[in-house]
Amino acid sequence: MLRALDVFIYTHLLNIGRPALLAALINNAVWTTVLLGAVWVRKNWARYVLIAFLFLGLAVIFTLLPDISMKSNGDNRTFMILVGCAAVNVGISVYLLCSSDLERFTGRSSR
Secondary structure (H helix, E strand, O other): OOHHHHHHHHHHHOOOHHHHHHHHHHHHHHHHHHHHHHHOOOOOHHHHHHHHHHHHHHHHHHHHHHHHHHOOOOOHHHHHHHHHHHHHHHHHHHHHHHHHHHHHHHHOOOO
């Protein structure tokens, strides 16, 4: 879901500098993949670091929203894309925080 969101951002945010956006998305992909790999090998701390990164991404989105809405000149497409991205990040974060399956998966006890 995170990579699909990255592809959506890259293909739909046309008025943002492409090289900087691509670099940010690659950086995001590398770090979330590393953290998901750490979750896969049952490192419970990685789940919380991933949640913190998702909330940091939310903070960046909400910091950019006023500037983007002023620069959009009545075109709310970019604004709505970022609001949708924020909603997806919140959904993923809530799942990572509240999932009993994930808690069981990252737990140290044997099955």
